[in-house]
Amino acid sequence: MCNLIIFTVAINDPVPGFIPTAAASADEAALLRAFSALMAPLAELAVARGLPCPVAENLMRQAWVQAANRAHHTLPPHRRVSRIATSTGLSRREVTRMTSEDPAQAEAPRRPLANEVFARWLSDPQCRQEDGRLRRLPRSGAAPSFEWLAQSVTKDVHPRTLLDELLRLNLVRLDHQGDEVELLREAFVPRGDRLRMMQLMADNTSDHLRAAVDNVLGREREHLEQAVFADELSTESLQLARQRMTEEWQALLARLVPLLEGLIAEDVRLGRAQDQRLRVGLYCYTSPMGENT
DSSP: OOOEEEEEOOOSOOOOSOOOHHHHHHHHHHHHHHHHHHHHHHHHHHHHHTOOHHHHHHHHHHHHHHHHHHHTTTSOHHHHHHHHHHHHOOOHHHHHHHHHSOOOOOOOOOOOHHHHHHHHHHHOGGGBOTTSOBOOEESSSSSSSHHHHHHHHOSSSOHHHHHHHHHHTTSEEEETTTTEEEEOOSSOOOTTOHHHHHHHHHHHHHHHHHHHHHHHTTOSOOOOOEEEEEOSOOHHHHHHHHHHHHHHHHHHHHHHHHHHHHHHHHHHHHTOOOOOOOOOOOOOOOOOTTTTO
């Protein structure tokens, strides 16, 4: 029998103050199953890239301590160490060491300008022909041109620098004879750039997981997180489904980017505090039935 299931995440379900022992055991078992499912692809990535287990384990310990530190930030330091040790199962000595170390000065994340130029190209009506197909843009000149497109995103970086980055990522092609730039695909997937792919995976997956965790914990922040599952499909059907999902995402992107740009402009006009961020994504995963389940 074919399964077609829509998963809807319940938001803000009441969290009881007391959980009976049987329910607690079931809850713990479910949590362990969830962690096992989440760890499996991370372990696969670590083994494939040669990341030793002790290094990953140390990262997990740091993450546990940081999470417990945030959870108990109102306690004075001398009491907080004991509470963190109790919450994480680590020794007081290890917690003291990890909380007293000076954190490395992380480099401020740079704006993903190449991503922004790519998204603007897809969403701006001036970059499309009457039949909806993307235009090949002159490298320089008035709108619509690549120079105009790049400067509509930022005037702090030269358009040639942004063009070189998109060329490096194999997202565009430069026709030297006609001095025109052509977009090669309608999805920002920088194939061949492992560093950028790693960063995209970290950014997208971590925000998706944070949304799911907020919903499970019943926090005030509500996040849309739904999925559709189906099995007993043929390879040909999967190809058709993937094609349709790509088309749906491109249509959503074309509507979403102008909407967000308009909202940002409205916030500036009204002098609102611009201290919030948003990530919207769509994923589609396929595998043979029985694999990774």
